[in-house]
Every structure is written in structure tokens, then in C-alpha cells.
Amino acid sequence: MRNLLLILFATFSLPAHAVLNIFACEPEWAMLAAELGGDKVKTFSATGGLQDPHRIEARPSLIARARNADLLVCTGAELETGWLPLLLGQSGNAKIQAGQPAHFMAADYVTKLDMPAQLDRAEGDVHPAGNPHIQTDPRNILAVADALAQRLRRIDAANAAFYDARHADFAARWRDAMSRWEKQAAPLKGMPIVVQHKSWAYLSHWLGLREVAALEPRPGIEPSSAHLQEVLARLEREPARFIIRAAYNNERPSEWLAQRAHIPAVMLPFTVGGTPQATDLFALFDDTLRRLLDAAHEH
Amino acid sequence: MKHAVLTALAAVLFSAACAAQAANEADIAQIREEIRTIKEDYEARIRALEQRLQRAEAAAPAAATAAPKQPADNAYNPPLALILSGTYANLSQDPAAYAITGYGRHNQPSQNRRGFGLTESELGLAGNIDPYFRATATIALAPDNSVDVENAFVQTTALGSGWGVTAGRFHSGIGYLNAQHKHAWDFVDEPLAYRALLGTQLGIDGVQASWLAPTDMFLQIGAEAGRGLNFLAPAADKNGSDLGVLFVAIGGDLDDSTSWLAGLSALHTAPKNQRWDETDLAGAAVTNAFSGTSKLWLADFVLKWAPNGNPTERNFKLQGEYLGLDESGTVFYDTVAANTPGAYSAKRDGWYMQGVYQFVRGWRAGLRHDRLNGGGVDYGVNNANLLRSGYNPTRTSIMLDYNPSEFSRIRLQLGRDQSRQGATDNQVFVQYMMSLGAHGAHRF
Numbered sequence A: 001m002r003n004l005l006l007i008l009f010a011t012f013s014l015p016a017h018a019v020l021n022i023f024a025c026e027p028e029w030a031m032l033a034a035e036l037g038g039d040k041v042k043t044f045s046a047t048g049g050l051q052d053p054h055r056i057e058a059r060p061s062l063i064a065r066a067r068n069a070d071l072l073v074c075t076g077a078e079l080e081t082g083w084l085p086l087l088l089g090q091s092g093n094a095k096i097q098a099g100q101p102a103h104f105m106a107a108d109y110v111t112k113l114d115m116p117a118q119l120d121r122a123e124g125d126v127h128p129a130g131n132p133h134i135q136t137d138p139r140n141i142l143a144v145a146d147a148l149a150q151r152l153r154r155i156d157a158a159n160a161a162f163y164d165a166r167h168a169d170f171a172a173r174w175r176d177a178m179s180r181w182e183k184q185a186a187p188l189k190g191m192p193i194v195v196q197h198k199s200w201a202y203l204s205h206w207l208g209l210r211e212v213a214a215l216e217p218r219p220g221i222e223p224s225s226a227h228l229q230e231v232l233a234r235l236e237r238e239p240a241r242f243i244i245r246a247a248y249n250n251e252r253p254s255e256w257l258a259q260r261a262h263i264p265a266v267m268l269p270f271t272v273g274g275t276p277q278a279t280d281l282f283a284l285f286d287d288t289l290r291r292l293l294d295a296a297h298e299h
Numbered sequence B: 001m002k003h004a005v006l007t008a009l010a011a012v013l014f015s016a017a018c019a020a021q022a023a024n025e026a027d028i029a030q031i032r033e034e035i036r037t038i039k040e041d042y043e044a045r046i047r048a049l050e051q052r053l054q055r056a057e058a059a060a061p062a063a064a065t066a067a068p069k070q071p072a073d074n075a076y077n078p079p080l081a082l083i084l085s086g087t088y089a090n091l092s093q094d095p096a097a098y099a100i101t102g103y104g105r106h107n108q109p110s111q112n113r114r115g116f117g118l119t120e121s122e123l124g125l126a127g128n129i130d131p132y133f134r135a136t137a138t139i140a141l142a143p144d145n146s147v148d149v150e151n152a153f154v155q156t157t158a159l160g161s162g163w164g165v166t167a168g169r170f171h172s173g174i175g176y177l178n179a180q181h182k183h184a185w186d187f188v189d190e191p192l193a194y195r196a197l198l199g200t201q202l203g204i205d206g207v208q209a210s211w212l213a214p215t216d217m218f219l220q221i222g223a224e225a226g227r228g229l230n231f232l233a234p235a236a237d238k239n240g241s242d243l244g245v246l247f248v249a250i251g252g253d254l255d256d257s258t259s260w261l262a263g264l265s266a267l268h269t270a271p272k273n274q275r276w277d278e279t280d281l282a283g284a285a286v287t288n289a290f291s292g293t294s295k296l297w298l299a300d301f302v303l304k305w306a307p308n309g310n311p312t313e314r315n316f317k318l319q320g321e322y323l324g325l326d327e328s329g330t331v332f333y334d335t336v337a338a339n340t341p342g343a344y345s346a347k348r349d350g351w352y353m354q355g356v357y358q359f360v361r362g363w364r365a366g367l368r369h370d371r372l373n374g375g376g377v378d379y380g381v382n383n384a385n386l387l388r389s390g391y392n393p394t395r396t397s398i399m400l401d402y403n404p405s406e407f408s409r410i411r412l413q414l415g416r417d418q419s420r421q422g423a424t425d426n427q428v429f430v431q432y433m434m435s436l437g438a439h440g441a442h443r444f
Helices: A002-012 A027-040 A060-067 A084-091 A138-155 A157-184 A201-207 A225-237 A252-261 A281-298 B002-066 B192-197 B380-384
Strands: A020-024 A041-045 A071-074 A103-105 A192-195 A210-214 A242-246 A265-268 B080-091 B115-118 B121-128 B133-141 B147-156 B163-171 B203-212 B218-228 B243-253 B258-269 B274-279 B285-305 B315-333 B340-360 B363-373 B394-405 B408-418 B425-437
Touching (some): A020 A027, A027 A041, A027 A071, A027 A157, A027 A281, A060 A084, A060 B218, A060 B243, A060 B258, A103 A138, A138 A201, A225 A252, B192 B315, B192 B363, B203 B243, B315 B380
Parallel strands (some): A020 A041
Antiparallel strands (some): B080 B115, B080 B121, B121 B133, B147 B163, B163 B203, B218 B243, B243 B258, B258 B285, B285 B315, B315 B340
């Protein structure tokens, strides 16, 4: 009995801030937190590269992880509205509640696209706070990295210099990579494309791709065959070069259209872990560009 | 002569050229110097600009969040949600005469109605009161135009360390289905075991405290005290708590696609002089009363599967609960006339098991089996007066629902209800449930 008590005491009296537990809602933020935090942080991602972050279950395992988090890093802009409020409510963790320093929403630090002019559920899954899929533009990653580094400094002041150094190193490598990507992607500028879900506004904005059609008639509403026929008819008048979809999207609608419109359907990683090649943030954009350029050449 | 003139001319030209060259060299040096200072100046200015830009970029989000929206009177209004629901029922037995055989005290009027009917409309309000408390209210508007406060509770949000305290009127954390709203249930009606042993759904006016363990596996324990709001609740006027509940839940993931949750709960209450109407063995309508203690045990589990954790296209849910009610005390037979006291002890239990499969986006099919065990009832001397049934009520239901979006659901349910001995009720239900406004997400 006494031994058991000693073990319990030892377990619960371990220094709580040996490492900073970071609960990330999506893998891109877990990866970014690891880039900035190195061995001072331990990251956990609530979703994987093959999961649709709009719709996941508030599973018991996620509640348990949220309970022990020292910092919450999510996209925000209502992307996680279907599950994050439940995790926060059931976590019993006061630190990570909205308004606390340990509640970090990446979308607060970038300029959002697709702000809806009107809100009506008849329009489907419209995001009132703008398009939340900000991670497809590397300039947004840089902006979020700046803000997240600041937040890490604030929460874990003892390691501020460490986070500063890692941030400076990451930002320099990221800027180099960005100029490389922009050079590689020059042939894609102005290219007309079709998207499956409105997940790619930021990527299109960055690379100058022109989205001429979306397979979902309204965001989050499954493409119907009537709507696909309509898209096909439109593509005959205004041809597109390829169709893009996220790794977690159902492949049927884009494959259906690809066969009939005789253009390639491209699966993009969308986030870290979306494809076997997208192993970190740098590889995510390397792989995205490689797949886009391959599709552009194929035509 | 001519030669001398040419030489002089050449000399003049030469010296002039030399002078010009010297002047050019001085100019170039000067220009170089000017260019160098300009260059340094501009480089310094660019560096300064870059630094200013970096500072501005770093400060921009703070500036953006520091500028609040214009305060409007309704800016702090809590989100509003309205659940609308209606049914069409075709029943082979009269719902007005519904009573589960052998469950006299536990029976309550059926909510089912033949033909078209409106079910409860639920008006929900929820929001943060301040940085420390959150409030939730659900007002149920019944089809008979009565209003019922289904939930009205406040919860702590800032205790930390895994603690949460809820106070007010809330659905007890006992079992799996009990804490969910009816509209989140996968079948039109509640399981028979819930109906007979838990009074359909146990609401409590009281306090709940829960604690989540700091482990990677989900482990939660909780306790409730207060006044119960259905037949389990004693009609006692006393200080202190009438009813206590303890629950523990554990859960986790088996892999990327499969997760589970299991719980064990116990309820203790001590009803005093609790009355109910029943038909006795002689066929007379009598009123009886029970005083004693009731202990309820409940075990529940749920297993959810979705390929790669994406439930949008396909998913499967398997759930089951076992309820065992152990009562002992005194039953007064026919309180109006004979008023015969008899020692009473009863062990009743029941369970249900159900599976719901979403086979294609928007379409789900489900099967549920219910069973109650009627034996184990002893009325003592009143065994001569009151029915002790050995009948085991059962029911099997199948359902198919279509969900055009996450806010709308249309359901068809067929049931074969054998909860009344010798009177099988064949049931057909068509139900719609729609959610308007800021409807919160559902728990696991």
C-alpha cells in the first residue's frame, strides 16, 4: 500500500512543464509547432492527413488529450465547430478555453478569402468567418509561424530565446523554399482548374490558378449527377486543365468528370500526411507542386 | 615652319587632352563616392523599412484583434436553436392502454399517438455567462401546448485540473443514452429498459461534479446529488439529497477507424410512500404505495467505426446497455381500503443492444433488440393480491433514416413490441427531425 502511494505521489509530482504539451487540431499545425518548439514541446494532432477536419467525432481519446494540453493550436474560422467545442467543454482544462493565452487560432493571423456576403444554411456549409483552409498558401504558414512563435514565448517564457532562434531558422528556410516554389510554379499561373470542394482558395490565390468550377454544388453538399452534368457542359465551353481534390475527398466525382472531360484528376495532400510524400511542411508543398506540374504537363 | 606649327598644335592638343583626362578621373572618383553614399543610404533605409515591415507584420494580428467590432445590443445574445419534430404512427394496439406487463409501478403513459402527431419542439439557448460559467437551457414545448423546462443548468469552465461542476436541472450522467437529448437518439422511442427502469430519461434538479484523469486514456468519474424528476424520485419533503448517482467512464481508440466508450453507473434512492395505480389479481383498480430503497446498476458500452476516422461516407455504431434495479422495503396494498403492508423485494433487469450502419452518405439503417426480465418480485403477504409476472417483455425495431444534411433527418421505423403479454403491437413510425439555428455538436 505504501509503495503504491509512493508511486502515485511520484507520478503526480513530476514537473508539469518538463515539456509543453501541444494539442493541434490539424497535422499542419502540429508540424509547425514541432518546427518552432523542437524538443521543448510534445505535439499531438487530433486529425490525420486522411481525415476531413470538418467532420470528426469528439472521441474520448481526444477529450483525454485536450485535458492535458498546455497549448491548443487549431485553424479556427469555424473549421472545427462540429467537435472542438465539445472537447473544450468536456476537457476540464481551464488553460485552453477561448480567450486564454493557450488558445491559439491560426486563422486569426491571416487575411481570409471567401468571406460570405450572406449567411443562409440553404447555401450549404458556408463558413461565416471566411474560408478556413488557410494552410494551402505558404505565405499563411509564415504568418502563422510568426504569431505562434510569439505565443510560445509568452506561454513558456523560460525558453523564449530557444523559440526565437528556431523561428528565425525556420522563417529563413521557409522564405528560401517559397522563392523556389514560386519559380517552379510559374507555368501554372492563370491555368483554369476545377475543384471538388472549396478547399483550395488560398492555393489558387497564391499560384494564380483560376477556379472555373466546383464539383460540390454548394460547400459540403455531395456532388449530384445533375450538377456534374452541368459542370461537364460548362467545361465544353470553357475547358479546364485538371481537377483537384484533397486526399480525404471521395474520388468518384472527380474521376467521373475526369473521364468525360478528358482531363486529369489530381489528388493533392492538402495537409501533412495526406500523401506518403508529404512528410513535413516543406514536403507538403514540394509534393503539391510536383503533382500539379505533372498534371499540367500531362495535358 | 610648317613642322613647328604642327608640333605646337600637337603639344597644345596633348596637354589639353591630359588636363581633360585628369579632370575626368577626379569627376569619376567623386561620382563613385556619391554613388557609394547613396547606395549605403538606401541600403540603410531599406533595412529600416524591412525592420518596420517586420514589426508591423508581427504587430498586425494584435492590432486586428485589439479593434473590437462595434458593440451592438444583441452582440452578446446567446446562440438560439430550435429542434422541430413530428411523427406519423400506425400501431396495431391502442397506445392509451399501454402498460409493460409486470411493471406496475414503473409504467407511465405512452408517448405514442396513432396517426399524425407533433413531438416535442425543443428550444435551446447556450452560451458563456462570464469567463467562469457556461449556461444551457432547453425548453420543451409539448404537443399539448404545455411547456416543460427540460434542462436549465450552469457549468463551471475555469476550474481546471479536469474538474467540472454542473448545477441546475440536467440529464443525469448515468448510462450512455440518458445524457443525450432525445433527438440525438437513433430510434423514435427509448429502449424498453430505459422506459421501465429509468423512467424513460432521468433528469435531476441538483449538482454534478466530475473529474477527468490526467491520462492519455479517457477516464472520467462523477457523482450527482439532488432530486430526481421521475418515478425513481421519492416524494419526500426533506433537507439534503433524495438521490445519489456515481458513474465512471473509460474510453479510447483501437485504431484510426475504431473508438470506444464504456461506463458503469450506480444510483441510490429511498422512495417514501410512492403511489401508483394498478389492477389487482381480483380485477379491481387499486392504488398502492411503496417505501424503501431502490438501487440501480447500469453498464453501457458504445463502439464506433468509420474508415480512417471519416464518418461522412460510411460509419457504424454498436451500443448496448444493461440496467438492473434492486428494490426492497414495504408495499402497502390498496391504500384507500385494505392498506395491507407487505415486505417487498424485487430484482428486475433489462438490456438493449443496437447497431446503426451508415452505408452511403446520408443513409443509415439500424436494428435494435430490447428485453426486460420480469421475474424476481416478492410482495410478501401481498403476493395474494398483486400480480407477479414471469413474463419477459421484448421488442425488436428496425429503422432507416435519410439525412439530407447534418441539420435534417427523416426516419422510417418498424417495430414489433411484445411488452404487453398476449398483445403484440406492430408499429410503423415515420418521423422528421430538423434543427434550426445554432445547434451544438453531439457528444460521442
